Every structure is written in C-alpha cells, then in structure tokens.
Amino acid sequence: MKKINKKYTKLVIIGSGPAGYTSAIYAARSNINTILITGPQPGGQLIKTNEIENWPGDYDNISGSKLMDRMLHHVNKFSIHIIHDIIESVNFQNRPFELNGQENNYFSDAVIIATGSYTKLLNISSENLYMGKGISTCAICDGFFYKNQFIAVIGGGNSAIEETIYLSNIAQKVYLIHRRNQFRADKILINKLYQTIEKNKNIIIYFDSVIQDILGNKIEIKQIKIYSKQEDKIIYLDISGLFIAIGHIPNSKIFSKYIDIKDNYVKISCHHNIMKTQTNIPGVFAAGDVSDHIYKQAITAAASGCMAAIDAEKYLNNNYK
Numbered sequence: 001m002k003k004i005n006k007k008y009t010k011l012v013i014i015g016s017g018p019a020g021y022t023s024a025i026y027a028a029r030s031n032i033n034t035i036l037i038t039g040p041q042p043g044g045q046l047i048k049t050n051e052i053e054n055w056p057g058d059y060d061n062i063s064g065s066k067l068m069d070r071m072l073h074h075v076n077k078f079s080i081h082i083i084h085d086i087i088e089s090v091n092f093q094n095r096p097f098e099l100n101g102q103e104n105n106y107f108s109d110a111v112i113i114a115t116g117s118y119t120k121l122l123n124i125s126s127e128n129l130y131m132g133k134g135i136s137t138c139a140i141c142d143g144f145f146y147k148n149q150f151i152a153v154i155g156g157g158n159s160a161i162e163e164t165i166y167l168s169n170i171a172q173k174v175y176l177i178h179r180r181n182q183f184r185a186d187k188i189l190i191n192k193l194y195q196t197i198e199k200n201k202n203i204i205i206y207f208d209s210v211i212q213d214i215l216g217n218k219i220e221i222k223q224i225k226i227y228s229k230q231e232d233k234i235i236y237l238d239i240s241g242l243f244i245a246i247g248h249i250p251n252s253k254i255f256s257k258y259i260d261i262k263d264n265y266v267k268i269s270c271h272h273n274i275m276k277t278q279t280n281i282p283g284v285f286a287a288g289d290v291s292d293h294i295y296k297q298a299i300t301a302a303a304s305g306c307m308a309a310i311d312a313e314k315y316l317n318n319n320y321k
C-alpha cells in the first residue's frame with residue numbers, strides 16, 4: 001500500500017488493547033501530543049471473550065467487546081489521534097524514533113509498545129491446511145458455524161475452559177483435550193466447567209492426551225487423532241471444528257533488532273528500577289502482555305499501560321523540555 005505522509009508526535013502508542021488504551025488516557029491527561037495505532041485487532045484480545053468476571057467495578061459480567069468499546073470511548077474523550085495502521089518495522093537507533101506502518105511512517109520522541117500477544121498454534125501437520133476451514137482460535141467469532149456439530153477444544157487454561165463452556169451451548173458435543181491431568185485454569189472456571197457438564201451433558205474431557213494429527217478431505221476437518229497417555233492408545237474423534245486455546249506468544253518480533261527480548265517477551269525495568277516500564281532503549285517503553293510473562297490479565301495490562309505513560313511523561317520532561 002502507498003505511504004501517504006510522515007507524522008511526527010511526542011509519543012506513539014502501538015496497540016489498542018487495555019494497555020494501549022490506558023496509556024493513551026494517561027498520556028492525554030498529561031497533555032502529551034500522542035498517536036495511538038490500533039494494529040490488526042482493534043480492542044485487543046478481550047474482544048474474543050463474551051464474559052469478563054474480573055474487571056473491577058463491572059460485577060455484572062461485561063462482554064469483552066463492550067468493555068473495549070467503553071475504553072475506546074474513554075480515549076476518544078481526549079485529543080488522542082487514533083490511527084488504523086499496522087507497524088511493520090521500526091528504527092530505534094536514531095532520534096526521533098521511526099515506525100514504519102502499512103499506511104504511514106511515524107516519528108516520535110517516545111514510544112509505548114503495547115502490542116500484546118497472538119494465539120499459539122499446535123505446530124502439527126495439517127494445521128495450516130485447515131486453518132479457517134474447521135480450525136479456529138476464537139470461539140466467540142466462529143462458534144456459531146458449529147451449531148449442533150461435534151467439535152474439540154485443545155488446552156487447559158482459562159481460555160480453553162471458557163471456550164468449552166461457551167461452545168457447549170452451541171455444539172452437540174464438545175471434546176476438551178488437555179495434555180496433563182490437571183487444568184491450569186482458575187478454580188472458579190473449573191467449577192463452572194463441571195457445573196456445565198452436569199447441566200448440558202455434552203462435554204467429554206480427555207486428560208493426559210495430545211493431539212497428533214488433523215484429518216479431513218482438504219476442504220473440511222473430519223477427525224482428529226489423539227494419543228491418550230493414560231490409556232496408552234490412539235483415539236480417533238469425529239469432529240468438524242477444532243478450537244485451539246493453548247496460550248499466546250508476545251508480538252515482539254518487529255522490535256527484536258533494537259529491543260532486548262527474552263522468550264519473546266520485551267524486557268523492561270531497564271532503568272535502575274526508576275522507570276519500571278522502560279526497555280533497554282531510553283524513550284521506548286513496554287506495557288501489557290507483550291512484556292508480562294506472569295500475570296497476563298486485562299487489569300495488569302491496563303495498570304502497566306498507566307505506568308508506561310507516566311514513565312514516558314517523565315522521560316519526555318527530562319529530555320525534551
């Protein structure tokens with residue numbers, strides 16, 4: 001796509017999840033001339049969930065898209081310029097920093113990386129072949145297509161349990177396949193899963209089981225092959241939909257030439273503990289799941305977005321006034 005012009009601002013925030021939106025609110029209140037770039041998924045990961053139970057204040061279970069819409073409205077209340085673009089590469093060597101998007105180039109004195117993470121895949125044969133043709137990473141987006149059908153969910157964390165519960169109200173049968181014999185998910189969700197099993201009677205759990213292959217006619221999935229460690233045997237399950245919910249990988253690759261990264265997570269706390277969100281490059285900060293290998297919650301992403309904006313303000317005041 002043709003690039004139309006160059007934009008300079010004091011601060012660019014990359015990402016429109018809870019971390020990006022929160023940092024935008026704080027930057028605006030500090031009167032920092034700021035651009036927020038939404039990226040490929042405006043609203044971030046939370047738009048994939050229909051029920052949030054742990055966002056303080058919203059005790060009546062708000063949907064992810066509604067919460068993110070409210071955050072967007074909150075940002076829009078201020079004079080933050082929101083741009084729909086995807087950053088493809090950066091140059092953090094020179095000042096101002098340069099960010100190259102699909103639509104525009106951006107120049108700024110400070111940057112907040114709030115690019116979150118993307119869904120991890122199984123890395124098995126046929127996964128690419130059936131992506132979008134039976135394989136999905138979002139129950140809310142695609143569940144409807146499997147009404148009254150047999151489907152499987154892979155994973156044992158909060159996402160997999162939530163998706164299984166959600167899908168059991170749509171599909172005829174849901175196989176939940178987890179590689180260990182204990183779920184990683186929160187206790188409250190595990191209890192909810194067992195209550196749903198009691199009520200809907202259409203969820204079958206395969207613990208200690210790994211998926212080995214996805215079989216079909218190249219147009220749609222027909223079966224999955226799993227190995228049950230408990231029974232030491234191969235099992236074939238007839239399904240038409242496969243939901244992969246095995247975790248996420250931070251969106252950090254485009255920064256790796258300049259920014260210190262460990263296990264795909266952007267390293268922060270690089271400024272003698274004074275600025276908790278600073279990366280190894282002064283003026284470049286990171287917030288949310290892209291730099292958090294422990295908590296990975298909406299509230300922690302939002303909180304670190306707040307910290308990054310405060311750190312960025314301090315940095316700009318110290319260096320550009």
Ligand code: FAD
Binds near residue numbers: 020037049159
């Ligand atoms: P994200 O929400 O991942 O947002 C990243 C943003 O960066 C996106 O807007 C994306 O478009 C943008 N971006 C990425 N690459 C680029 C690029 N190259 N250029 C420009 N922009 C880019 N947490 C809870 O606390 N409660 C829940 O109930 C809950 N439910 C969840 C349900 C599901 C199904 C999933 C997947 C996660 C859930 N989480 C929940 C976790 C929560 O969604 C994340 O912790 C949170 O969204 C992280 O926020 P973030 O802003 O760091 O990143």
Ligand code: NAP
Binds near residue numbers: 246
């Ligand atoms: P997660 O917590 O990392 O769980 C991933 C699950 O997939 C684990 O059970 C893991 O197994 C399994 N897994 C990983 N790699 C696998 C592979 N190659 N093959 C098979 N299974 C594999 O990921 P998540 O569930 O997506 O959650 C991500 C973050 O978002 C978490 O911090 C979570 O708390 C948050 N979140 C919160 C909510 C909520 O609050 N309601 C909802 C959704 C997500 P092991 O257990 O053996 O490692």
